[in-house]
Amino acid sequence: MSQDTLFDKVWDLHKVSSLPGGSDQIFIGLHLIHEVTSPQAFGALKDKNLKVKFPNRTVATVDHIVPTDNQSRPFKDNLAEQMIDTLEKNCLKHKIKFFNIGSGNQGIVHVVAPELGLTQPGMTIACGDSHTSTHGAFGSIAFGIGTSQVRDVLATQTIAMNKLKVRQIWCEKKLSYGVYAKDLVLHIIKELGVKAGVGFAYEFAGPAIDELSIEERMTICNMSIEGGARCGYVNPDEKTFSYIKNKLCAPKNKHWDEALSWWKSLKSDENSVYDDLVKFDASKVEPTVTWGITPGQSVGINQKIPLLNELSQNDQFLAQEAYEYMGFKPGQSIKDTPVDVCFIGSCTNGRISDLRVAAKVLKDKKVSKKVTAFVVPGSEKVAIEAKKEGLDNIFKDSGFQWREPGCSMCLAMNSDKLKGNQVSASSSNRNFKGRQGSPSGRTLLMSPAMVAVAAINGKVSDIREFLNK
Amino acid sequence: MKSEFTTPIGKISQISGKCISLIGDDIDTDRIIPARFLKCINFDSLGKSVFEDDRENLKGRHPFDLKENKNASILIVNSNFGCGSSREHAPQALMRWGIKAIIGESFAEIFYSNCIAIGIPCFTLPRKPIQDLQRHNNAKSLFLEIDLKNSLAKSKDLNLNLEIKKSTRKMFLTGEWDATSTLLENENLIDNKLNDLPYLKFNSQFS
Numbered sequence: 001m002s003q004d005t006l007f008d009k010v011w012d013l014h015k016v017s018s019l020p021g022g023s024d025q026i027f028i029g030l031h032l033i034h035e036v037t038s039p040q041a042f043g044a045l046k047d048k049n050l051k052v053k054f055p056n057r058t059v060a061t062v063d064h065i066v067p068t069d070n071q072s073r074p075f076k077d078n079l080a081e082q083m084i085d086t087l088e089k090n091c092l093k094h095k096i097k098f099f100n101i102g103s104g105n106q107g108i109v110h111v112v113a114p115e116l117g118l119t120q121p122g123m124t125i126a127c128g129d130s131h132t133s134t135h136g137a138f139g140s141i142a143f144g145i146g147t148s149q150v151r152d153v154l155a156t157q158t159i160a161m162n163k164l165k166v167r168q169i170w171c172e173k174k175l176s177y178g179v180y181a182k183d184l185v186l187h188i189i190k191e192l193g194v195k196a197g198v199g200f201a202y203e204f205a206g207p208a209i210d211e212l213s214i215e216e217r218m219t220i221c222n223m224s225i226e227g228g229a230r231c232g233y234v235n236p237d238e239k240t241f242s243y244i245k246n247k248l249c250a251p252k253n254k255h256w257d258e259a260l261s262w263w264k265s266l267k268s269d270e271n272s273v274y275d276d277l278v279k280f281d282a283s284k285v286e287p288t289v290t291w292g293i294t295p296g297q298s299v300g301i302n303q304k305i306p307l308l309n310e311l312s313q314n315d316q317f318l319a320q321e322a323y324e325y326m327g328f329k330p331g332q333s334i335k336d337t338p339v340d341v342c343f344i345g346s347c348t349n350g351r352i353s354d355l356r357v358a359a360k361v362l363k364d365k366k367v368s369k370k371v372t373a374f375v376v377p378g379s380e381k382v383a384i385e386a387k388k389e390g391l392d393n394i395f396k397d398s399g400f401q402w403r404e405p406g407c408s409m410c411l412a413m414n415s416d417k418l419k420g421n422q423v424s425a426s427s428s429n430r431n432f433k434g435r436q437g438s439p440s441g442r443t444l445l446m447s448p449a450m451v452a453v454a455a456i457n458g459k460v461s462d463i464r465e466f467l468n469k
Numbered sequence: 470m471k472s473e474f475t476t477p478i479g480k481i482s483q484i485s486g487k488c489i490s491l492i493g494d495d496i497d498t499d500r501i502i503p504a505r506f507l508k509c510i511n512f513d514s515l516g517k518s519v520f521e522d523d524r525e526n527l528k529g530r531h532p533f534d535l536k537e538n539k540n541a542s543i544l545i546v547n548s549n550f551g552c553g554s555s556r557e558h559a560p561q562a563l564m565r566w567g568i569k570a571i572i573g574e575s576f577a578e579i580f581y582s583n584c585i586a587i588g589i590p591c592f593t594l595p596r597k598p599i600q601d602l603q604r605h606n607n608a609k610s611l612f613l614e615i616d617l618k619n620s621l622a623k624s625k626d627l628n629l630n631l632e633i634k635k636s637t638r639k640m641f642l643t644g645e646w647d648a649t650s651t652l653l654e655n656e657n658l659i660d661n662k663l664n665d666l667p668y669l670k671f672n673s674q675f676s
Contacts, residue, residue: 013666016658021645022636025652027662029669037556039510048649054663065508079508086510122668130555130579144579146557148586148648156652158659161582162636194495195549198578228552230578255671262667294495294552314548314596318494411504411554432499432553439503439522 002166004272006235007201010141014124016158023160029123029140031058031153032109033096035065035083036413037128041150042090050155052094057157059118060091060098063108064413068376068403071101080414094154105248107379107405110134110347114218115381117247121236121263126153131347131429133224136233137217138240139266141201143231164201164231165275168268171208173283178464180357181216182349182427182447184208185223186288186298188280194296197229200275203268204234208282214243215353222348223429226295235267287463289334290431290445292322297431298445301462305332325433326442327421335460337444340422342373342455343436344400344448346410349427350378352385354448358427359391361452361466367399368458374401374416376408400455412437425454474516474565477588481641484570484590485614486542490603491532496546497553498580502562504554515558516565533566543613545603546573548596551580560584570615572622572631574599585637585646590617592631602629617641 002008016025033041038060045052052058065080075081084101091098099105099112106112110131113119121139125132128150135142149159175184202224209217217234224232234240241260244250251259286300297319299305307330311319323330328337344350344358355377367373375395377383383405386392392402409416410428417437418424424436424443431443444460453461506518524531532538544563550573551559560583563571571584572592584591592615594602605611605627613622615631617638622629640646652659663669 014662016662017655019645019651021640021643022634023640025655025658027659027666029666036507040512040557043511050649050653053659077508082510083508120668120672128555128557130553132555144555146555146560146579146583146586148557148583152586152649152652155649156656156659157663158652158655160648160652162634194552195575195577198549198575225553225579228549228577249672251671259668259671262671294497314494321493411499413504413507430497430499430553432497434503434522435499437505439525 002273002275004269005166005203005274006139006233006266006268007141007164007166007203009266010122010124011163013122019160023162025158026124026161027158028126028153029057030113030118030125032113032125032127032132033058033060033150034109034129035062035087037147038090038150039083039086040147041154044151045154052096052154053157055095058096058154059113060087060096061106061109061112062087062100064407064411066101066404066406067414068406068408068416071404077415104380104384107381108347108350108407110222111351111378111382114138115247115379117244117250120244120259121240122266126159130225131222133230133232134218134222134347136221136224136231137214138244139233139236141231141233144225165199166203167200167276167278168203168205168274170277170279171204171206171282172279173281174208174211175282175285178467179285179287180447180449181212181219183288184282184285185220186290186295186445187285189223189227189296190288190298191280192227192278194226194294195228197224197227200229202227202229202232204232209234210237213353214239215351218351219348223295226429236263287447287450289450289460291326291328291334292319293325293431293433294318295429295431295445297322299334301335303334305330305334307331335462337460338423339371339425339444339454339459341418341424342371342451343409343424343426343428344451345376345378345408346428347378348429349448350376350382352382354427355382355386355391358448358452359394361449361463362398362400362456363394365398365456367455370458371455373399373455374403376403377405379405409436411435425451425460427451478647480644481588481590481646482617483615484543484617486569486612487540488543488545488606488611488613489532489538489541490545490606492547492603494548495552496550498551498556498559499553501551501559502556507556507558512558512561512565515562519562519566537610540567542567542569543615544568544571545599545606546571547599548574550576552577555579557583557587560587560589564589572599572602585640586648588646590633590641592633594629594631
């Protein structure tokens with residue numbers, strides 16, 4: 001059993017009771033909602049004649065279903081319109097703060113909460129979305145929940161949950177040039193597997209993590225769930241505090257000083273006990289690309305897609321399914337794979353720093369004529385900042401389409417979808433069968449810089465060769 | 470989807486029904502219910518769309534389309550079932566198709582807690598026994614009677630000791646899986662916690 005880790009401390013602080021069944025009742029400090037997983041929860045409240053207990057502990061935005069081309073209302077898609085309309089009505093009725101389209105603060109929920117300063121160290125954060133783990137980058141304990149648990153948080157501000165074990169993932173040294181946080185997390189998932197994290201919270205630590213910016217740490221924590229871990233976090237440090245400072249909802253003046261002194265006390269102790277400990281050498285990580293149908297099926301850019309006999313017996317069945325679905329031959333190189341669509345965006349890599357990296361690659365370059373490329377800023381704030389820096393023009397001049405903020409083709413709930421068995425180079429988080437909107441569509445996950453260079457070359461390429469030119 | 474569908478309520482201690490095997494590790498919730506079906510404000514019509522793309526692909530040969538699996542209610546799966554997106558729409562779709570319990574090698578975390586929250590017990594068995602069970606079911610249709618109190622599954626020629634977390638089993642036996650009312654019983658403690666948390670004092674926009 002873990003002891004004195006940040007996870008233990010935050011868990012204990014938020015524990016309301018031990019439930020008769022054996023799980024813990026945990027107070028949720030910040031509850032985030034969106035249009036997809038909340039309507040049924042509000043419906044259940046109505047059925048049970050319950051109220052929202054603490055409306056000011058819940059914040060809403062709209063992200064999954066929003067169109068990224070024309071956002072004027074009513075939306076062309078009736079069902080999408082019905083969903084945003086339902087959210088608007090529910091928020092109004094229950095007095096929940098809603099950052100709607102055009103507010104200047106709408107966007108992907110996991111981009112919005114950090115940039116508003118809502119996400120803070122030491123909080124428990126829950127949202128009906130598995131990528132809630134993102135917020136752990138600030139030293140909060142954040143996890144995805146289902147709709148019934150959204151109902152419970154609305155009604156009680158608590159959920160019933162079994163305490164997780166804690167695995168420390170220690171990353172030595174630092175990432176080499178042309179290798180990004182996305183590559184590191186893909187590498188970790190490849191090595192540990194997509195189910196290793198079940199039952200665990202992942203604490204990311206070590207010199208390589210310390211070195212990362214807060215937005216890079218968000219990319220890492222975001223994909224904890226792809227490694228099976230419902231929650232991932234980094235102990236807060238000076239970078240965390242300065243990221244939050246002066247944000248719209250950040251504590252101000254005297255409250256800032258109080259917050260800071262509390263936050264500084266929040267970290268895993270030197271001699272804390274972990275349930276498990278694994279180590280990685282970050283300097284050995286290469287630009288990493290997925291070749292299969294789970295985020296764990298990836299290779300370094302200069303490696304070959306594994307042969308069946310190079311894989312453990314348990315992984316072979318799925319590998320065979322992946323070769324067939326993706327149309328790859330075992331032993332084939334991932335480099336030079338032609339791509340049809342390039343997508344930059346999502347809660348994994350749709351932040352301003354991601355757009356900056358990609359724009360730097362695309363400046364004065366043209367996207368291959370064979371490729372459809374588009375960039376979807378993670379939020380209205382990201383879009384505004386990007387325009388201020390002229391990044392939108394760099395993207396447009398290169399041949400990228402510049403879109404409005406939303407989840408877009410990460411999960412294709414709007415009209416941004418792959419067609420047929422198109423291959424997409426995507427900065428998102430899941431390469432599941434059919435994930436990007438076509439039942440036979442194929443997704444290659446990679447960093448935004450790698451997506452940008454794939455767009456220019458029309459094929460999967462090594463960003464380091466491009467940077468060294 | 471069955472027209473007589475009703476959501477489970479109260480104590481759950483016995484489940485019996487025909488088994489349906491679905492083979493494969495890491496079956497994610499996008500496959501169980503593709504994202505386009507999440508455009509809804511209730512769960513009612515999800516049952517018919519469960520595994521839509523996989524079924525389309527297999528043109529009638531998907532387990533959820535096979536005649537012999539009609540009216541099955543106990544799903545047998547392999548490892549890390551339900552990984553990926555937290556969408557409760559996935560277990561809701563399975564439940565509305567007719568699934569009342571799942572036996573697998575392992576389950577993804579959020580999927581597992583979603584199943585508890587809507588009244589679908591998930592049991593585990595090691596890899597080999599699961600594979601044997603799937604083979605057995607595919608050879609001749611298996612009808613299981615699950616006794617949750619003793620974690621036993623019985624058929625005419627089989628006796629299985631299923632594994633389920635003690636706390637989870639208790640939740641089904643007592644009806645506590647439907648958590649809202651249990652949580653609300655501690656209303657005073659919740660209010661105290663709100664006053665105790667250090668960060669609510671310095672987050673003025675919240676109070």
